[in-house]
Amino acid sequence: MERAPVSWVIDPDDPRAPPQEIWDRMTPEERQRVVDALPSEFEISEASPPEGDFHFNAKVAARDTLGGYFQSIGKRVYLACELPVYYPAGRMVAPDLIAVRDVEVKERACWSVSAEGKGVELALEILWNERSKEELENLAARYASLGISEYFVFDRRRRWLRGFRFAAGSARYEPIARQGGRLTSAVLDLDLGLEGDRLCFYHALARLPEPREVLARFRAMVDDLMARREEAEQRLEEAEQRLEEAEQRLDEERQRADEAERRLAEVLVELERLRRERG
Missing domain, CATH: 1.20.5 (Single alpha-helices involved in coiled-coils or other helix-helix interfaces)
Incomplete structure (x- = not known):
């Protein structure tokens, strides 16, 4: 007896990936249809407001610096800027930079957690315009609820950097302690620090x-x-x-x-x- 097709319609006003239980019942063809239908572009209301070259250049520099380093050492780490990320049944998120280890490094229109079989491991937000403390706390809470194990915030105008990761045995973030003025990322196996208004990455004592x-x-x-x-x-x-x-x-x-x-x-x-x- 053939199984009836599983139907999942993408709402253009509120695009979401299907819940995991529905995804699990889908055929490969049905899953591909859903992934292809998920929007790869989003309204300004769904993302941070544009912040000009100060924001754009910093995030692209971070992605390209890390990408060049991981390629040079033969380590598979997928990096993307403002890529729409869809968790099962959740609203889309699009951090300024995401990192996921041990996956195929290729161009993607979006990241579907169900299709990839893995969620985002690191999220980085780069600020230029002023954000309220409540806004930043809400964003951190949302990333924590999605299981993103590390979250960094770099305010380029005010020249500060903060990092968070899950406390042992907890699903809540705790601040990453500074060591020598830098923050260590377990996901990247690198340190993050500032030189003026530049976000820099370090391997041991050497800056990438x-x-x-x-x-x-x-x-x-x-x-x-x-x-x-x-x-x-x-x-x-x-x-x-x-x-x-x-x-x-x-x-x-x-x-x-x-x-x-x-x-x-x-x-x-x-x-x-x-x-x-x-x-």
Whole structure:
């Protein structure tokens, strides 16, 4: 007896993933249909208000810095900025940055916890405009209720950084204690700290370079190599010129030697003629 299809309609005014019990009864085709129907874009009311370059550049720098580091060490950590995240039967959330370990690193339109089989492990919010204490507390409470194990808040304008993770045996956040002025992330296995108004990541004592810094170093290396190449080409050109001058001098010496040899032969001939005349 065939099972009747499980129906789940996405409400455009309140898009949600189906509850887990309904998801579990769906076929792979039905699940894919739901995931494809979940919006990958959202109204401003569903997200933090736009905060300009100060907000955008900071979150992208964080994602790209971490992405480059994890790729370089061969560690699979999925990172995304403002990606719509759907928990079963819950309203969409879209942190400025999310991190999930040991999953396929690929482009996604959204993150469906049921489809991925895993929830977000770290959320980072970057602030520029002022937020009320109540607003920040409500956001932290929501992330805690979703089981996001670590939550960081970076206020770029006011230059402060805070971190939270679940207390042992509890589903409530507790502040992450600072060590040497930095906060340790167990999810990233890195430290977070500030240098001026920049959010930085550290492995041991070394700061991870941002992509723009890596690019600047690469450009400097290329410029240095080009300068060395031009210098080497100039030295080669000078050496070829010296060789050409030496060959020219050698030809002149050969010509003078040939002329001297010719004149010597003439003198010998003349001497021989004089001997014969005297004899």
